[in-house]
Amino acid sequence: MGIRLYEHKSISIRFIGDEKQQSEKDGGLTIDHSQFQLFQAVVSKRFNTSTHCFVYKRKESDFELKADYCIGLDWLGKTGRYLYVEPKINSKYAQLFNQKSESDPEDDNWRTSLKTNDNSVFELDYLRMLLQVTSISESNEEIKDLVQIDWLSQPIRINQKDDRLTPFLIVRFLQILKNIVRKGLKKNYYKVKENLNNRVKGKILVGQHIKQNIFKNRFTATFCEYQQFGYDHAENRFLKKVLQFATSYVENNNDLFGSTYHDMLHTIDFCRSAFELISDKVSDYELKHIKHNPFYKEYDDALIIGNYILKLFAYNITQTSNKEIATPPFWIDMPRLFELYVYSQMVAANPIDCKQIHFQFKTYGNALDILVSKSNFQMIIDAKYKLHYESGQIHEDIRQVSGYSRLKKVREKLEMKNDDDSHINCLIIYPNMKDGIVNLSFENIRANLKELPAYYKVYKLGVKLPFI
Template sequence: MGIRLFEHKTFYIRLSESEDNLVVSADGLSLGVADFERFDQVRSKLFNNSSHRYIFEKREAEYQLKADYCIGIDWLGKTGRYLYVEPKINHATSQLFIRKLEDEDDNLDSSKGEFQDKHYELDYLNMLLQVTSISESNREIKDLVQIDWDSQQISIEQKDDKLTPFLIIRFLQTLKSIVRKGLKKNYYKVRENLSNRVKGKILVGQHIKQNVFKNRFTSTFCKYQVFGEDHLENRFLKKVLQFVISYVENHKELLSQNYNVIQDAINYCRPAFELISTDIKESEIKSIKYNPFYADYKDAVRTGGFILKKFAYNITKTINRKILTPPFWIDMPRLFELYVYSKMVKDNSDLVKEINYQFATYGNALDILISHAEFRMVIDAKYKLHYKAGHLHQDIRQVAGYARLNKVRKKLKVEDDINIDCLIIYPDMDNGVEDFNLQTINRERQEIKAYHKVYKLGVRLPVIL
């Protein structure tokens, strides 16, 4: 049985006071003694140093299960239950979330009015399409998803599957990059029954069966090498592409408004593989050797392997309504960070070299550093909803600390005592900007009054209509 949560929401697990073993309420569930005690061994799970998969806390008479900033699905220890976190931003919930932080932040604007009954479903697939469409951000996409193939798989409805669409978009965008550059050529072995000639090595056993026993004395069964595109890696990619096409055609509704973009990518890639066969064995994949010159192939084969493994190498499973999925988590803060970076690169194509992503110094890596003389600033992308009504001092101290690093000041060619502008970018589904041009950012940013030259800017994210 699954527990469904949205980002930032808390779920309560209590000991039932009634005779019923299971009582479900709006914010949690009450269990009998035996089921309740099973949760005693559940622990919080980290995604990385800055995000949790989920947070599990034990209180006097209850357990609190909190969703963090990652979306995905995972087992809750050995309780027999799993947690499913959806990529939704609930406006009313986010406002409540902000109020709960008043003890940490005394600069919240209390004049925002009553809660609005608005619900936004974040279109994370559209965000991924944007990130992978820009070569600069696509290079930084590693470690965005964690998949636990060693754990028992979880049975869910196909419509609740967030992993497969994610992997498919990642695969198609990488495959599109490969096709744009041209398919790699390599030597591969061919076995063929040749007429009136011999080429390469004669396969004696096959020759006797195919020709001698059948009185075909002018034919010879040979094995030889050919230099071309129909080699192991390209065959594997075409096989995965067939799975992708089947899935996309059978689940248009799951892809919503992203279907046309995905179909365009398929139509772009398909002609390049017309002459490529799909004659490949699963065991042959392990023998693939990667050439550093073709880095996209390594990513495509890795992601393609995940897709085939997801469907147990059986293409008929792409049409099932009930599926099995391994536990997985997608790092939404990092996806947001890459989305902001990709949009900035796209909307400032003439200043790409001045937009520095993950500028590292002395063990620190700030999100984005703008080194253009007219727009010098340190930018931190925060996938948090606090900033619509206020700010978090800890985040501001962090971004301000980056601005005081000597290496940063040297990069920006700052030699006097002036303070570098600091900007925190956050999601604002109501009034956020969609134009990431540096001039627009400079014009629309809002100064955080408690600090000098520290600003914030809300950006609108794509939503499912």
């Protein structure tokens, strides 16, 4: 049995009497007291140093289970229950944040007034966000550690319509494949076994030659093995095999892809013709002995994602149409995806000045999300996947982005002189599902900046994310 949560939402778990269903009225879950020991052993799980998959802690009379800013699916210890975090955010958080005291950031009692059936819930189109990120070469090169998959844990059985992992991997794979086809498929040497007439090429396979020619009185034929240089090698064969699985899945589950469905069909049609003359027969032995070419670095990512996809379907293409699936526990890092989405939108909106937009500028153990070094638009930008900024502010985040502006390496990058005491503009970009902007050109950003009243040259800007 699963427990469903939205991003950054929490429920309480109490142990009274008989087990009941999750209550939407008070956001609580009541469990039979006989399972107390199992739930007591559950611990919080981290995605990375800055983000949790979920937080589980003991309170005075019950436990609290809280989703962080990741979406995914995972077992709750050994309780037999799983946690399913959906890509939905509730804009009512922003309204309530304005009501609670900023001097008490740890007080979460204000969240209890939320209802799960509130009409201010937005389901994020995270696939559209991923598609945007992968369609821009600069942001596509920065994709890493977006998803964690626990292949060693027992799979969780869910309905196909609740599957979030497979569509994510399919979109990622098809975008990589599209880039490979656009760049041109790699050529390589591969072995060919063929029964040749009146000639010998490569080496004679004596055993096969005797069976197919000597025993059958074909004295002019010779069964040979030789190397050929072309496209029909193991890597391209594997990519074609995964493409067939991806095509079947997209066609059988169009509802899961939402607004990206037609984009996926277009990508499939674009890639299919390039693999028309390539076989889909490939052995594990061939894949294990692949030598990677740094000029074709996209192949490395495509082979990794392709292996994930085939694992999910147990290498059986008929499972792409199943209505119920078994998926491994997984988590997708939404704050990281949001950072990449903002970066990709800025690069797309400022094509001439894209070289002056620096992503993850690193200095002295610090990493700025985005540093803009354009002479008339110098700015430090921090992308925060938090709705709080719609009606308030978080002082810790503001101190962080302000601290970046004091780094000497940052000032050197902006070509500021040592005797220049001017302040660098700081901007916090956050999701605003109602009034946020879409076009992140420098001119549009400047026109929509809102300065934080308590700070000098620190601004905030809401960005509208795609939603279903």
